[in-house]
Structure formats: structure tokens, C-alpha cells
Amino acid sequence: MIKSGVLGAAALATPAVISGSHSLTAQRAAPNPNLKLSGKTAFITGGARGIGLAIAQAMARAGANIVLFDIASGQTPGVGYALATSEDLGAAQRSIEALEASCLAIQGDVRQREAIEEAMQQTVATFGTLDILVVNAGVTQVGAIEDFSDQEIRTVYEINVEGAIKTTQAAAPIMQKQKSGRMLFMSSALGRMGNELFPVYASTKWALIGFAKSAALSYGKDNITCNVIAPGLVRTKLADNPYVLGAMMPDDPAPSFDRVSESLSSGNPLGVGHLEPEDVASAAMIFVDESMSKVTGEVFDVSLGSNARNVA
Numbered sequence: 001m002i003k004s005g006v007l008g009a010a011a012l013a014t015p016a017v018i019s020g021s022h023s024l025t026a027q028r029a030a031p032n033p034n035l036k037l038s039g040k041t042a043f044i045t046g047g048a049r050g051i052g053l054a055i056a057q058a059m060a061r062a063g064a065n066i067v068l069f070d071i072a073s074g075q076t077p078g079v080g081y082a083l084a085t086s087e088d089l090g091a092a093q094r095s096i097e098a099l100e101a102s103c104l105a106i107q108g109d110v111r112q113r114e115a116i117e118e119a120m121q122q123t124v125a126t127f128g129t130l131d132i133l134v135v136n137a138g139v140t141q142v143g144a145i146e147d148f149s150d151q152e153i154r155t156v157y158e159i160n161v162e163g164a165i166k167t168t169q170a171a172a173p174i175m176q177k178q179k180s181g182r183m184l185f186m187s188s189a190l191g192r193m194g195n196e197l198f199p200v201y202a203s204t205k206w207a208l209i210g211f212a213k214s215a216a217l218s219y220g221k222d223n224i225t226c227n228v229i230a231p232g233l234v235r236t237k238l239a240d241n242p243y244v245l246g247a248m249m250p251d252d253p254a255p256s257f258d259r260v261s262e263s264l265s266s267g268n269p270l271g272v273g274h275l276e277p278e279d280v281a282s283a284a285m286i287f288v289d290e291s292m293s294k295v296t297g298e299v300f301d302v303s304l305g306s307n308a309r310n311v312a
């Protein structure tokens with residue numbers, strides 16, 4: 001568990017503890033008005049590593065205050081690979097502060113309504129606003145349909161779907177009061193097609209798109225945009241772990257992410273088999289640009305060109 005004020009306690013503001021979770025308080029950085037997200041606050045679930053952290057870093061470089069909300073639990077029941085740890089969350093916070101941005105790191109689970117609501121309140125108490133919400137926390141499950149246990153199905157739905165809904169419910173009243181906000185939902189290429197290796201995960205990512213489009217309809221009148229990013233394979237620990245790689249390359253005695261990527265590359269027009277987290281962060285940055293204020297309810301594929309084969 002992360003202890004309050006563990007990092008550079010002398011430089012930190014008043015430590016705060018959220019019920020059921022602990023937070024590292026923000027080190028306040030002086031705002032730079034020349035940066036496009038200066039004075040804005042971005043709340044990113046699943047921000048301790050991978051895509052969430054890359055988005056947080058991109059937004060920090062653009063001047064935003066960052067809130068990282070992550071379960072940081074390592075091995076987790078119902079998940080076949082290790083999630084981020086409290087050390088990952090601490091390192092993520094330090095990486096944001098190294099970019100001269102303010103960062104609040106909160107250890108909490110999107111499945112717990114109270115934890116996510118209190119984290120939102122702490123965000124506003126610390127930074128004054130909640131301008132950008134990145135609904136990114138997610139887990140994957142791999143296997144044939146008949147293989148999934150009740151616990152596995154429950155876990156992936158509770159995190160990827162219910163967690164996303166609860167996160168949105170917690171953020172929306174704050175953004176509605178402000179009459180402004182940008183919500184981004186991290187779906188997947190598998191939220192746009194079926195996949196026999198990831199059947200349950202794919203169904204959660206389809207569900208997320210349905211929810212995000214509904215949120216766009218519900219919150220448009222409050223000047224809140226809701227858009228979806230749907231990436232193909234990304235090099236993160238969600239994919240680059242023995243549980244997932246073993247299922248993707250069952251005949252390979254030593255499956256590796258690079259070999260999976262290589263096998264996919266010939267099918268993509270760009271000849272590239274995977275994305276890096278920074279590629280997805282670049283897409284996220286498009287949607288928080290001022291010029292995108294009239295775009296909502298959209299799904300943006302970051303697909304390495306694989307969609308060029310789809311029906312329009």
C-alpha cells in the first residue's frame with residue numbers, strides 16, 4: 001500500500017487519505033500559460049502504467065495537472081497476469097512531476113463507487129476543476145468461450161464495464177456544474193469486431209462503446225464531449241505477459257510479444273504489428289484540443305491501417 005507523503009514528503013502539500021485507498025499528495029507546479037492544457041486537470045483511471053500513463057505524460061507535457069487513479073494491486077483475483085503495483089504508481093507520479101506538472105496519485109479500485117467518488121472530490125479540492133476524464137482502467141481475459149469461470153467473467157465485466165460507468169457517474173456532476181468537460185473512453189479494436197481468443201473481453205469493449213455514445217447524448221447539453229479510442233495491439237503489460245502470449249501462440253515454446261507483433265505485421269498496410277502506448281496518447285491528445293469541442297459520440301480507431309479492409 002502506498003503511504004501518504006512517501007515521496008519527497010517535505011515538498012508535498014497536506015497528505016490526505018481516501019477511505020479504502022491511499023493517495024500521494026500533489027506537488028504543485030507553477031502553471032505555464034503557453035501550454036495548451038495549462039490550468040486544466042486530467043483524471044486518468046489505470047494511470048500507473050501502460051496507455052494510461054502515456055496519456056498522463058502527454059497531458060502533463062501540455063501543462064495539465066494530473067490525477068492517476070489505479071488499483072495498484074499486483075496479482076488480482078480473476079485476472080491472469082499482474083496489474084500495476086504501488087511501486088509502479090509511485091514511479092508514475094514521479095515521472096509526471098519530472099515533467100514539471102502537478103500530480104496526485106490515488107490508489108483505488110474503479111469497482112468501488114465510494115473510492116472513485118472520493119478521488120473525484122479530492123481532485124477538485126486539490127486542483128479546483130475536473131476538465132478531462134480518461135476512462136482507461138481495464139483488464140483482459142483470454143481463452144475459448146467455454147473456458148471462463150464465473151469469477152473471471154464477473155471480474156472483467158465489473159472492471160471494464162461497471163467500473164467505467166461508475167467512473168463516469170462520479171465525474172459527470174462535477175463537469176455538469178462546470179458546464180464543460182472532455183471524457184475519453186478506452187475501448188479496443190476488439191470493441192469493433194469479434195475475436196475467438198478474447199470473446200469476453202471483446203464483449204466488454206463493445207459495451208463500453210454503447211455506454212460512451214449514450215454518455216455523449218446525455219451530457220452534450222452540458223458541453224461535455226464523450227469520445228472513444230479503439231486501439232489495436234499495444235505493447236503494454238496487458239498483452240506482453242505469459243498468460244496472454246501463451247494463448248496467442250500456443251504452439252510456440254517461448255512466445256514473445258515481438259513474435260506476435262511480427263506475425264500481425266504482414267496483414268497491416270503499414271507493415272507494423274503493434275502500437276506503442278505513446279501512439280495511443282497522441283490520439284487522446286487530439287480529442288482534448290480546443291478545436292475538437294464540437295466532436296462527440298465518435299469512435300476513433302488507432303488501428304495500424306487494419307480498418308482499411310473493413311466495410312465503410
Ligand SMILES: NC(=O)c1ccc[n+]([C@@H]2O[C@H](COP(=O)([O-])OP(=O)(O)OC[C@H]3O[C@@H](n4cnc5c(N)ncnc54)[C@H](O)[C@@H]3O)[C@@H](O)[C@H]2O)c1
Binds near residue numbers: 073111230238
Ligand atoms: N494493450 C493493448 O493491446 C490494448 C489494446 C486496446 C485497448 N487496450 C485498453 O487500454 C486500457 C489500458 O490498458 P493497458 O494496455 O495500458 O494495460 P495495463 O495493464 O498496462 O494498464 C491497465 C492499468 O489499469 C489498472 N487497473 C486495472 N484494474 C483496475 C481497477 N479495477 N481499478 C483501477 N485501476 C485498475 C492496472 O493496475 C493498470 O495500471 C485498457 O482498458 C485496455 O483494455 C489495451
